[in-house]
Amino acid sequence: MMDQLLQVKNLKTAFRTDHGMQTVVHGISFHVNKGEIVGIVGESGCGKSVTSLSIMRLLHDTPGEIIDGEVIFKDQNLLPLPEKKMKSYRGKELSMIFQEPMTSLNPVLKIGKQLREPIQLHLKVSKPDAHQHAIKILESVGIPRAKEIMEEYPHQLSGGMRQRIMIAMAVSCKPSLLIADEPTTALDVTIQAQILNLMKDIQQQSNMGILMITHDLGVVAEVCDRVIVMYAGRIVEESTIVELFEKPKHPYTKGLIASVPKIGSGVNRLHSIPGTVPSPTNMPIGCKFAPRCKDVLDMCHIEEPSLIEKDGHSCRCWLYQDQRQGAIINE
Numbered sequence: 001m002m003d004q005l006l007q008v009k010n011l012k013t014a015f016r017t018d019h020g021m022q023t024v025v026h027g028i029s030f031h032v033n034k035g036e037i038v039g040i041v042g043e044s045g046c047g048k049s050v051t052s053l054s055i056m057r058l059l060h061d062t063p064g065e066i067i068d069g070e071v072i073f074k075d076q077n078l079l080p081l082p083e084k085k086m087k088s089y090r091g092k093e094l095s096m097i098f099q100e101p102m103t104s105l106n107p108v109l110k111i112g113k114q115l116r117e118p119i120q121l122h123l124k125v126s127k128p129d130a131h132q133h134a135i136k137i138l139e140s141v142g143i144p145r146a147k148e149i150m151e152e153y154p155h156q157l158s159g160g161m162r163q164r165i166m167i168a169m170a171v172s173c174k175p176s177l178l179i180a181d182e183p184t185t186a187l188d189v190t191i192q193a194q195i196l197n198l199m200k201d202i203q204q205q206s207n208m209g210i211l212m213i214t215h216d217l218g219v220v221a222e223v224c225d226r227v228i229v230m231y232a233g234r235i236v237e238e239s240t241i242v243e244l245f246e247k248p249k250h251p252y253t254k255g256l257i258a259s260v261p262k263i264g265s266g267v268n269r270l271h272s273i274p275g276t277v278p279s280p281t282n283m284p285i286g287c288k289f290a291p292r293c294k295d296v297l298d299m300c301h302i303e304e305p306s307l308i309e310k311d312g313h314s315c316r317c318w319l320y321q322d323q324r325q326g327a328i329i330n331e
Contacts, residue, residue, distance in 0.1 A: 005177055005209040006032040006055070011069035013047075013054045015062070015280070022280040024050050026233045027069070032177065035207040037200075039224035039241075041214055041256070045277040047233040048213045049099070052179045055211075056096055057086050073177065092122040095175040097166050099182040104166060105154040112150030115169055122173045137168045141198055160191035164198070171202055178203075181213040196222050217260050221245065229253050232278055232288035239313040249315040251293045287318065295319060 013025040025047045032038045040048050053059055055071050057078060071078045073094065078086060090096075098104040106114055115134035119125065125133065131150070138146035141164045154162055163183065170178055180199065184192040200223055203210055212224055220227050220241065227244050229237040229252065237250040248254045255273040275292040278284060284291050290300040299318050307316040 003034045004031045005034045005036075005074065006211070007070070007072040008051075008055065009070040009072065011051065011054060011071065012067050013050055013059070013064055014067050015064045017063070017281065019281050021065075021067070023067070024064075024233050024280050025054065028230070028233075028235050030228055030235065030238065032209045032211055034176070034209055035203070036226065037203060037210040037212060037224045039212045039214060039220040039227040040230055041217060041220050041227055042230040043215060043277050046230045048215075048230055049181055050233075051230070052096065052181050052211065052213050055179065056090060056094060057083075058096075088122075091118045091175070092173045093175055094177050094179070095170040095173070096179040097163075097170045097181065097183050099185055105162060107154055109153075110150065111152055111154065111157075111165055115150070115165070115172065118169065119172050134168075134172065137172045138165070141165075141168045141171075141202075142194070143168070159187055160194070163187060163191075163195055167195070167198065167202070171206070171208075174206060175208060177209045177211065179211045179213070182215070183212070184214075184216070184219060192219075199223065217256055229256070232283065233280070234288065234316065235307055235314070236289065236316045237314060238309075243313055247313075249313065249320055250289075250317050251295050251319075252289050255292075287316075 008031070009029050010027045011025055011029070012023060012027050014021040014023045028051065030038070040051065042048055050064065053064070054066050059065065066079060069079070073089070078089065112131065112134060115137070116127065116130040119130040119133050120127065123130070123133070135146045135150060138149060143149060143161065143164050149157070157165070183199065184195050187195065196219065199210065212219065214220060224241050227239065227241055228235055229250065231252050237244070237248070237253045244253065245257065248257055252273070255271070258271040259273065261270060273292055278288060286302050286304055287300040288304070290296050293300065297318050305316050305318045305321055307314050308321065
């Protein structure tokens with residue numbers, strides 16, 4: 001059995017609004033094992049990115065606030081730690097690749113300076129040694145002309161190159177856990193495949209755990225071992241990748257899978273899930289997916305189902321509550 005690297009327990013995150021505090025992540029619990037790639041998938045607005053920012057404790061410059069739960073990394077709960085101590089974890093033990101590399105990289109600083117900073121901070125090496133280490137990291141992620149690129153600015157590079165630099169920066173101190181928030185967004189399919197292959201290679205070489213945040217089920221199928229499906233700030237399904245695609249349980253998961261284009265299917269029109277993710281200020285009563293669900297029951301509009309686990313497959317749906325007789329996961 002693999003060691004648990006990260007345990008998220010009953011995490012609740014809320015944002016201050018004109019309508020008061022609005023909860024956007026509702027008591028979610030999951031874990032990531034050492035050497036495992038876990039995907040979190042769902043539409044925009046379902047709470048994926050807020051979950052990742054909560055784990056990294058990067059909500060201090062936003063209206064967001066963690067109001068309950070635990071984030072346990074290597075037996076240490078990160079949430080009560082003072083900010084100075086948390087900084088020693090970020091970049092060294094826990095690292096993150098953000099959605100858009102052009103806004104994540106400082107446009108007025110050269111690539112070399114941005115790469116050297118975390119290396120000098122966490123590895124306690126001299127500037128020349130950090131410079132050489134940064135060049136080696138750039139070369140390891142497949143960047144040509146590494147020495148020249150150290151002297152260039154982000155705007156001089158393509159989107160794919162900037163994303164490789166973000167990956168290089170994230171893995172430069174050999175973290176135990178990498179959180180990748182939409183790492184292939186806005187990249188063409190060829191570059192996307194290269195980035196995913198690169199991340200798999202790095203993970204296999206270092207045996208790090210990866211939490212992959214994405215809305216793309218194709219990305220999940222390509223790289224992940226397990227997958228967590230989120231909707232309206234809640235986990236609605238969790239299973240191994242094979243189980244999820246072969247035997248999806250939740251109607252939302254089925255709708256996401258049906259929406260993926262399939263070559264040679266002969267279908268003229270893509271499937272879509274009607275409606276949109278509800279706003280935190282206007283959540284429906286009962287099951288949050290009920291207004292969009294084609295299999296909705298009367299009970300769905302009255303009470304929200306619990307997340308029930310059986311045989312390693314968890315589902316939050318009234319269609320399965322009576323037949324599964326599994327364990328209710330703490331929420």
